Amino acid sequence: MRSGNDDADLDLLYDQLSKRDIDTMPRLDAGLVRRANLNGSPGWAHGERRFLLASSVFGKIDQLPWPQKSPTKQRVARQRNPEPPQPSLFEDLALEEIGGLEALVAAGQDLDLKTYVVAHSLDPLSQQVELVFGRPRLNSGGGQAWHWRQNLLGTPTSGGGRRTETTPLPTGPNTVPDAPVRLRRPAEERRDDRASGEQ
Template identity: 45%
Template structure:
């Protein structure tokens, strides 16, 4: 079985893929509802706002950050906190996962989440350009993730290092060493990549293993379109879908049952 199948089957069975899809749809539905070009909003505002909403929605559905609880027994109180700010119907359709199944696993200060041996970070990209994301031009953290080694008996680097790329390789290795304390366990870090075409309101959402591409090469070792069900249809493309207006969105299939939770007093992360 390939790494792609391993990752997607693990995350689908746990309800994580459905939760990611819900989080992204909620994030963009709210972003597009609030978008107002007459107020000065532009593509930069859309991207920044949706990125923040996506982080917040993932924390909500995974019971992380300020939505964390100390135990499942505490999860029945504080429902208003979890539902606050969501559009009508979103809270009711939010997939149910047990608190603690997914936890925060930040990398170099970049927000990340972890289930089992899989970690994922968020990344925005220009709509329609997912296959050409220039990872070498991104932050040291995103470059480090794209430079991860592929599983295999030889444990070779993903890409050969040529003389004119030595500085890039050194940069990635330096970032890896600086963050060695965060990767002591053998986590594989994936990327949850999102985009929207603001005039049409259509969006894209992919989960995959980024590749440190050179000269505009392929940006992924593999990626899966989370907007095309079923989640088991690995690696195939799909047309993006449009977020609904403030009335809500199509239901996301429920995952494993999760008790509701309250915000821990004093927990601001």
């Protein structure tokens, strides 16, 4: 049973959303996402992962200057790369030593949760919006602003897990037979057969 406060919360949540947005919004269990601010920077957590917000100049999300952001955002961008590039022989030997020192410094500054950033921007004239999710990279002296990032507006909407009226219903079981498939034996068995004279 919902209380009057719950209804007021829903009215606030749904304010300015279209009926389509409301209908396709996924329903989440209470407590699934919790507030997890970091040094006063608004954040939310799911499990062991925290998400912070960052704004950007429109069209400049890929060049976001993390060293010019708050100390908290710089600390998040200083996190170790979860998937460092594979080293190659005789390449960047001096950089490996520097990288080792950076890893020691970063280990002393590890955050309590793995922290990701949701970056957003808006062009006030065209009303175009950018929204990305990713792992920021402290780009002192320029360079890439992200270890990786995903454009959240470039992915198709999930529909919130609900069937819409335009979605066709299944017509029944698929009666098309599977393609004939012949499995090959491993090469070692075939060699053994040839060696013993079997074909």
